[in-house]
Amino acid sequence: MRPFDRSRVRGSLRRLVLVLALIATPALASADPPPAPEHLLPADEVLRLLEEASGLESAGKSNLAASRPDAVAADSLHAYDAIHYRLDVTPSRTSRHVDGTVTLTLVVRDPAFTTVDLDAIAMTFSSIKVAGSPRTTWTYAGGKLSVPVCEGPSCPPHATGDTLVVEVTYACNPTLGYYYYTRNSYTLAEPWEARYWWPCYDEPSDKTTLDLYATVPVTESCWSNGVLVDVVPGAPGLHVWHWRETHPIATYLVSIATANFWRFDQVAGTVPIVNVAFPEDSTKAKLEYVNVPAMVTTFSNLWAPYPFDKYGQATVDPFGAGGMEHQSMTTLRRSLLRGDRLYESVWVHELAHMWWGDWVTCVDFRDIWLNEGFATFAEALWVENFVSPTAYDANIAAAMNSALNADTNFRYAIYDPPPNYIFGTTIYKKGGSVLHMLRRVLGDSDFFAGMQLYGQRHAYGNASTRDFQQAMEDASGETLDWFFDEWIFAGGIPTYAWSWQAVAADPPAPGESDVALFVRQVQTAAPLYRMPIEFKVTRSAAPDTFVTVWNDAVAEQAFAVRVNGTVTGVTLDPRNSILKRVQNYVLDADVPAAALDPGPGRIELSAAPNPARGSVVLRGAWLGGGAATIPAAARFAVFDAAGRLVRDLGTAASAPGGGGFAVTWDRLDDAGRAVAPGIYFAQVVAGVKREARPIVIVP
Numbered sequence: 158m159r160p161f162d163r164s165r166v167r168g169s170l171r172r173l174v175l176v177l178a179l180i181a182t183p184a185l186a187s188a189d190p191p192p193a194p195e196h197l198l199p200a201d202e203v204l205r206l207l208e209e210a211s212g213l214e215s216a217g218k219s220n221l222a223a224s225r226p227d228a229v230a231a232d233s234l235h236a237y238d239a240i241h242y243r244l245d246v247t248p249s250r251t252s253r254h255v256d257g258t259v260t261l262t263l264v265v266r267d268p269a270f271t272t273v274d275l276d277a278i279a280m281t282f283s284s285i286k287v288a289g290s291p292r293t294t295w296t297y298a299g300g301k302l303s304v305p306v307c308e309g310p311s312c313p314p315h316a317t318g319d320t321l322v323v324e325v326t327y328a329c330n331p332t333l334g335y336y337y338y339t340r341n342s343y344t345l346a347e348p349w350e351a352r353y354w355w356p357c358y359d360e361p362s363d364k365t366t367l368d369l370y371a372t373v374p375v376t377e378s379c380w381s382n383g384v385l386v387d388v389v390p391g392a393p394g395l396h397v398w399h400w401r402e403t404h405p406i407a408t409y410l411v412s413i414a415t416a417n418f419w420r421f422d423q424v425a426g427t428v429p430i431v432n433v434a435f436p437e438d439s440t441k442a443k444l445e446y447v448n449v450p451a452m453v454t455t456f457s458n459l460w461a462p463y464p465f466d467k468y469g470q471a472t473v474d475p476f477g478a479g480g481m482e483h484q485s486m487t488t489l490r491r492s493l494l495r496g497d498r499l500y501e502s503v504w505v506h507e508l509a510h511m512w513w514g515d516w517v518t519c520v521d522f523r524d525i526w527l528n529e530g531f532a533t534f535a536e537a538l539w540v541e542n543f544v545s546p547t548a549y550d551a552n553i554a555a556a557m558n559s560a561l562n563a564d565t566n567f568r569y570a571i572y573d574p575p576p577n578y579i580f581g582t583t584i585y586k587k588g589g590s591v592l593h594m595l596r597r598v599l600g601d602s603d604f605f606a607g608m609q610l611y612g613q614r615h616a617y618g619n620a621s622t623r624d625f626q627q628a629m630e631d632a633s634g635e636t637l638d639w640f641f642d643e644w645i646f647a648g649g650i651p652t653y654a655w656s657w658q659a660v661a662a663d664p665p666a667p668g669e670s671d672v673a674l675f676v677r678q679v680q681t682a683a684p685l686y687r688m689p690i691e692f693k694v695t696r697s698a699a700p701d702t703f704v705t706v707w708n709d710a711v712a713e714q715a716f717a718v719r720v721n722g723t724v725t726g727v728t729l730d731p732r733n734s735i736l737k738r739v740q741n742y743v744l745d746a747d748v749p750a751a752a753l754d755p756g757p758g759r760i761e762l763s764a765a766p767n768p769a770r771g772s773v774v775l776r777g778a779w780l781g782g783g784a785a786t787i788p789a790a791a792r793f794a795v796f797d798a799a800g801r802l803v804r805d806l807g808t809a810a811s812a813p814g815g816g817g818f819a820v821t822w823d824r825l826d827d828a829g830r831a832v833a834p835g836i837y838f839a840q841v842v843a844g845v846k847r848e849a850r851p852i853v854i855v856p
C-alpha cells in the first residue's frame with residue numbers, strides 16, 4: 158500500500174461517480190407488480206416457522222415477547238442482591254399446576270427498603286415469612302409480590318450487607334414457563350417466564366446459587382441444574398429429587414424436566430454427560446449424540462474448561478423451541494432426534510451456551526446477541542475444528558445469507574432489538590457473522606485471546622456488549638468503538654459498489670503496474686462502514702496476490718496498489734470476511750447494476766382468526782420508511798408445513814391512505830379443495846420486503 162494520487166485516474170473516477178449516481182437509487186418497487194410466489198420456501202425458514210407455529214399452539218420461545226414486563230426499568234431500583242434460592246416444587250403430573258415453596262436468601266443493598274419485591278404471575282400464596290416470622294400484610298399486584306421487611310414487632314436487621322431470608326409458599330396454574338403433558342413435564346422460561354412458575358427476582362443480572370427439590374412420581378426421573386445430591390422417598394408413590402447448582406445461575410436457566418426417561422451416559426475428559434430421552438428413542442439418541450463429548454473438548458480448548466459440574470440433554474415432546482440451554486442440562490425438542498444427525502448443529506449451539514449465556518450471561522436482554530450470536534458462531538467453529546476450514550466457510554456463508562434476508566425484510570440494530578425480535582434472525586445470524594468479521598479484523602491469535610479474556614473477566618457473572626468490546630480491545634491493543642458502533646449499535650449492512658482499473662505504473666517501472674480500486678458505499682438507512690477490505694488481484698504469468706485496504710466510513714474512496722505483472726482481474730473480499738451486498742460493474746461500460754440495498758420500511762403480516770376454522774383474513778401493514786416508500790401492491794400466498802405452495806392469493810392494492818393490504822384466504826388450495834387441518838404458512842411480499850407467519854387450521 159502506498160498513498161494514492163487521485164489525479165491519475167480522475168477521468169475514470171468522474172465517470173464512476175456518474176455511473177454510481179445511476180445505480181444508487183433505492184429500489185422502489187411501486188412500479189413493479191410483486192412476482193408470483195415461489196413454489197417452495199427455504200428449509201431454514203420452514204424450520205423457523207415450525208418453531209413459531211409450535212409456539213402458537215403450546216407457547217414457547219416465540220411467545221416470549223408477549224410476556225415482556227411492562228416496566229423492566231422499574232427493576233433498576235433493585236434494593237437487594239439475591240444470593241441463593243431453595244426451590245421446593247411439586248409439579249402436578251395430571252395438570253398444568255405447580256405447588257411450591259421458595260426460600261430466598263438475600264443481601265440488603267438499600268437499608269431504606271421496606272419491601273422485598275418478587276416477580277410472580279397469577280399465583281396464590283398460603284404462607285409468607287421473613288426471617289422465620291409470618292407476614293400477613295404483603296401486597297400482590299401487577300405481577301409483583303411485595304413482602305414487608307418489618308411487620309408489627311417483627312423487624313429483622315436490614316442494614317446494607319445484612320442477610321435476610323424470605324420464604325414464600327405458593328400455588329399456580331402457569332400459562333407460560335411450565336408445561337405439562339401426559340408423558341412429560343418441563344420448564345421453558347427465557348427470557349421472563351420463570352415468574353410464571355416460581356416467585357423470584359426475574360432478571361438475568363441477579364444470579365444465585367440454587368437448591369432445587371422436585372417431588373415427582375416414583376415411575377419418573379427429574380433432571381435439573383447442577384449435581385444430583387440424592388433421591389429420597391416422599392409421600393406414597395413420590396420421590397424427591399434434590400439438585401444443587403453451586404455455580405451462579407440466572408432465573409431463566411432454572412429448569413426441571415420429568416418423565417419416565419431412558420438414560421445414556423457419556424464422558425468428555427472429566428466432564429460427565431447424561432442424556433435422557435424416551436425409551437423408544439434410545440437407538441436414535443446414541444447415534445445423534447456420538448459427537449457431543451468431542452464438542453465439549455473442542456470448546457473447552459477454544460475458550461475455557463467446561464464451566465459446570467456436568468452436562469446433560471433432556472429430550473421432551475412437544476417443545477416450543479428447538480433447544481434451550483438450561484444451565485448444565487439442556488432441553489431439546491424430541492422431533493430433532495432422527496438418527497441421522499441432521500440437527501447436530503442444535504446440540505452444538507446449546508452446548509456453546511454453557512459458556513456464552515450460562516457461564517457469562519448477558520446483563521439484560523438488550524444484549525441477547527452475547528448469548529445467541531456467540532452460540533451461532535460456535536456452530537461454525539465446531540465444523541471448522543471437527544470437519545474442515547471449508548465447512549467453516551460454508552457455515553459462515555449460510556449465516557450471512559440468512560442475515561442478509563433478515564435485513565432485507567426488517568432492519569434493526571443487534572443491540573436492544575424490537576420486542577418481537579429478541580430471538581430474531583438478525584440477533585443469531587448477523588450476530589454470528591459479526592464475530593466472524595471481528596475474527597478477520599483482529600486475526601485468530603488476538604481474537605481467541607480476547608474471547609478467553611472476556612470469559613475469565615465475567616466468569617459466572619454477567620456482561621454487556623461494551624464489556625465484550627473492552628476485552629477484545631485489551632487482548633488486541635486496538636480501539637474498537639468504530640466496529641461495535643457500526644455493526645452492533647446501528648442497524649444495516651453495507652452495500653459496496655466497486656470497480657477496478659489497471660493503469661501503467663507511475664513513475665514507469667518495468668514489469669509493474671498499478672491497480673486503481675474504487676469503492677463506494679451505497680446503502681441507505683444504515684451507517685457508512687469503516688472496514689478493512691481485502692482484494693484478490695489476478696495476474697497473467699504470476700500467482701494471485703492479496704491486498705487489504707482500509708475503507709473509511711465515507712461514501713466514496715479510491716486506492717492504488719502497485720503489483721508486478723499485468724493485472725487480469727480483481728475480486729473484492731475473496732475470503733468472505735465482510736457481511737455485505739456487492740454491486741460489480743465494469744468501469745468503462747455505462748451499465749448500471751441493479752440497486753441491492755433494500756431501503757427503509759417493512760411489511761408486517763397478521764392473520765385473524767388464528768387458529769382458524771374457516772376463512773382467514775391476511776393483512777399486510779407497511780411500517781416505517783415514510784409514505785413515499787409504500788409499494789402500490791402486495792402479494793399474498795399460503796404454504797403448507799413442508800414449505801410447498803398451497804395457494805397463490807394474488808395481489809392486493811394498497812388501501813386508500815396507503816400502507817395497508819388485505820386478502821381473505823378461504824381455506825382452499827389452488828385446485829379449489831379445502832385444505833386439511835394443520836399448520837400453514839402465510840406470506841406477504843411487497844417490493845423486496847416479505848414476511849411469513851404460521852397459521853393453524855383446526856377441524
Ligand SMILES: [Zn+2]
Binds near residue numbers: 506510528
Ligand atoms: Zn441459542
